[in-house]
Amino acid sequence: MAALGVVLLVVSACLLAPFYAHDIAHVDAFSSNLNGQIRLNGKWVSVLQANTQGLGLGVTPIGPTWHFSNYFLGADNQGRDVFTRLLYGGRATLLIGTTSAVICCLVAAVLGLAAGYFGGVIDWIISRVFDIVWAFPIYLLAISLSVILLTSGLNVGPIHIGAGSLLLPIIIIAAVFVPYVGRPLRGIVLSLKEREFVQAAIGSGASDWHIITREILPNVAPTIIVFLPLMVAFDMLTESALSFLSIGVQPPSASWGTIIQDGLGLLYTRPWVAIAPGLGLVLTAGALNVLGDGFRDAFDPKAKLRGSI
């Protein structure tokens, strides 16, 4: 339950991002604020402060003020409020993680059911596609797809998706993980097909559609539900990794991955820029993983032995 609480807390905090930006912090998370000044302890302070050490060249963004009304976690290189960006970034990361997990599970369910139920040529084709994608290291596949699609967008027939759209990372991440869900589902369908109640349905002349939706799907659904939170966690981590490589969410949009990348250059002076989004990721992904384990225990009591380890 604590895990569910953590997830809900993170989600609601991120959903409140615009409210926080407009009404509490009074900042714009997406435009740079190089000459901005804030009022701190009764004094006006520049958001970007001139370096005093070394040659005195360049600027260092202001550090955490720990006041919610004013640059709670400090500013980044562009003078933007890191905490506000963190909330907005969480929105992108959660949105991409959830939608791509849902798409991935849906596609995997359709393919897994088709392959397991119909067998024959359909099974052979789907299984070979799964095998090939499975053998391709996930990140390398995602990098190849992203670098091509993110520079030019996706144009297949009537479908046009712009280069900066969030849909691209969503589709790419969903596609890459399909075999990881589809293969186990196919296995489950194969074994279900041999069971008496399915044989009975076939024997009594039920249509394929009826058997798939009424007999097999209800028995596969718990597995899909168990997969879902785990896939959201996986997809969030993949999104962040791609964004960190600058081939995920494109500027000026933010995600936890892009903020970690922003923080890479500021690591020794303003470590919170990199640490905070990572903490958000670890917290959310960890809670989702605990949640997935809990779902598994609830749906499959026999697996409790594994869950308690």
Add this chain to the structure above:
Amino acid sequence: MLSFIIRRLISAVLVLFAISVMVFLIFFATPGVDPAARIAGRSASPAVVAAVRAAFGLNRPLPVRYLLMMDHLFIKHDLTSYVNVNTPVIPQILHAAPVTLSLVLGAAVIWIIVGVLGGVIAAANRGKFIDPLIMFVGIAAVSVPAYWLGEVVNYFTQSKFHSSVFSWVPSSGYVSPLTNPWQWALHLLFPWLTLAALFAGIYARVLRAELVNALNEDYVRTARAKGLSERRILLRHALRCSLISIVSLFGLDFGALVGGAALLTEIVMGLPGIGQLTYNSLQNLDLPVIMGCVMYAAFFVVFANAVVDVVYALLDPRVRVA
């Protein structure tokens, strides 16, 4: 055994072919994308684009283009970058590969040792304080991004405590083991620990589960009945069988690491390996370098998986006939 190795090699070659076709299709046949313009870089002149078109045979049939790409990558080794003009790609990759290999192999040694130790200790003390700890570490391991952990480790060792506890940590970088083995290990120590931390927990968790299962087996009861010590039963009887699953898990993780977490860790740890090379070429969209890195890394992963499968078959005769 020989027939198993041959079968495994044939399937590896098929997988390599499938992966190379996929890379080819992604880079050269994505609908709505002009591959010549992409490869030539952002502000390329028409002459350069025409040169790319000729080099990769982009007005010729697809199979010919595939062969030309493979020719540039693996036979002639003459793939060149068009962003950093006339820089050959393959030598850069071969130069970077030892760094990535050093990182991954060292980390693997550490995580196997720590994971096996942790698993054995947890199984010997099952039901005590160590169980929730192992559970926690296992969850953390699948939730922490390696590159972020690397940044945090860097912050503590290079900045926050660099003047006190960690003053002996050298600044990030890579030293070849041929010039100075000690400095090589010292520079790689924290990158190794960062990667190993993520995997050691999972291995301890899996090994503990396997050991607990094995301790319920008949042969363990027999060993107990013969009056063997609990330590001997755990280390000589149960551990031997349980290690088999660790080997197969290692095959999968080692591959995943080379194609993922290791590349990302290199970037934050300042190690000039394949990951750093990929990252830099992603920043300026240097497609030939990205293509080369993806292809060579993917091939290495498939090869490593095949080797692990053969080792697995050596350890467990049941696998050979399957």
